[in-house]
Amino acid sequence: MALSTLPEKDFFGRKDELTTLYRITLEAEKGITQSIFLSGPRGIGKTELLKQLYNHLFWEQERVIPFYYCVNNGLLSVPDFSIDYLSRFICQRLAFENKDASLLGLFGLSLERLSLIAELKRSRWALELLDRYSQSTQRPTDSLRIVLGAPHQSAISTGKSIVVMIDEFQRLKNLRIQGTVDSTLMTLFEEPFSSKMAPHIITGNQSEIQEMLFSYGTFTGNLQRIDIGSLKLLDDSILMFSSFLDKFEVDIKIIHDDILAYLKGNPLYIKCMAIALRSMRQVENNLWKIYFREVSSGNLYLYWSEILKSFFPVLGIRRKAIEIMNKINTSDESFTQDRISRFLSLSAEDSETTLKSLYLSGLVTGEFGIFRIPEDRVLRDFIDCLYMREIIEKPFREIEEKFLERVLTSEDRRISFEMTIPMVKEAELVAVSALEQIGKNLHLNPEIIGQLQVAVIEGCINAIEHSRGEGKRIYLSFNFDAENLTVSIESPGREFVSPEVGEPFRGFKEGTGRGWGVRLMKSFADSVRFEKTERGTKVVLVKSLKSEVSAQGGKDPSVDE
């Protein structure tokens, strides 16, 4: 094996993504492959996917040379980074050409040692590269430019395309020259990213990379974004979990797929649960209890709390960050920076700085100036536990009881339906008919269903209007639990929401009907959220099943005399 990865048999649910990336990277040979930003939430398996891709490219073909580099936080001075990047590139390329995986394990090599290896392998391109680099070492920016351009240059000189994979790319924003972070260095990636002979695949912390791409807009045009989502099928989650249990020699009789569904196909979470089971001294059949311990004090807790600490090293500020997250987490409403400042009595500067760090850490999302917690129940539970433990100092036992009560009662009653409708006029009627049937089946108050139908119709019309012909389908999901009926309406189209106000439409002109859709949605649903998603834009309508229906729409229709 070239890079250390999971055995192929244990690499579940990512075959399609791997095949797609493999196909795209092979097209580098024809000089038509664009560089890629591989995006996705934390723990979703982007690194593993890249490593699997590397190994396939390394062993299964001869046309395109793979180069994998994971940015190391300890090597962010430009000279350190440059020599490390260069030496790994040379070793990996020589390893590929000679099918000698032992070269992959070499790192921290001096220029002399690298030259010796290049000479031994009679590699002219490597010797030329090392020569150019050694002449530039007194000028760090030039040496960085040379190493970043090395894959392209070597591809040109040998006629062999190279695929450059850079993991933890966001760390590069801290590249330093003589101890000072120099953000202009990022512009040096513009040329390498535009290379068709040596396209790049970058990945890492999605929020931070997005911020970097936004800040240094010059190279965003050269990047194609590919989103990696959760494992699509529950079966893949179950197979992955079983595989981990086998590996850890954990013997449990029943795999509770409800908890695996709760983890939403996140491989990191699935692995943490399996590890937690391995470390149990005696078999605990209630997986929810194990999950709670994980999220409140186990590996899942450590994972998220380390991220929190790395972005908020000062305790006082960290506590404020937890309070902000809790406020957003426990409310159905959308939060702008102003609202958060008001609620928690923070200065505009403090709330801006804290929210920016929370966004960059991936602990909150923030599209169009509206902040919310990602749709990740594990993260939400982590925030909940952390807040209760650290801020309001509730006893562990009490937190556990409250959690188990919530999760066990709500899970029993949680029902979900999903449907896709074509983006054609009046297709919304299909959605509202489904909603009506769901209401009947679940014996819900028809008046509540009627109000939600109005909101759903408007949501669908919005989706059709604002997709601007980009897609042909609207994706709906209906989620019912003990308290709420939630309908999500998702469609392509990124120009859906105004960045100024975080809502669709730019104004409401009385009497024209323009803007009435949002007004009706807001009047007939208890909460309306607009979210940017991988597919485009999503409107989430939440109707409380306990809402006072008569208070919603005003008086009864009656004789007007």
Place this chain on the structure above:
Amino acid sequence: MLTNNFAVVSKAIDDIAILQPKGYMNDLGAERLEHECEQFLDKGLKKLIINFSDIQHINSMGASVLIGIVQRISESKGQLYFTNIKKVHFDVFEMLGIIKYVKIFKEEREALKFLIKDAEKLGLEKTDL
């Protein structure tokens, strides 16, 4: 396009037009209703009753056209009456400020009764309704 089966059944009783739209009142449906109303206005019938009992759903674009109908009837010095409105549709009209321009009756016959009384007040003869 999916089949909406929107239709308008209408009749005239003396100088009163009664329209009963059926189905989904979106922009297309409401435009058909608007067309029917205009035909009655052109014939000189200035009192219009719209019976909403068979309307299943209304959207904002349909409601927007409905505003146009209200304006058109007002310009023609006509009178518009809404009857048999479901609670949720009444809420939509109220939310969008339509009901302040029309008279609302629970049932169609109540609107008719009101109009006949009105006619009698003006000293006009009415056939038995």
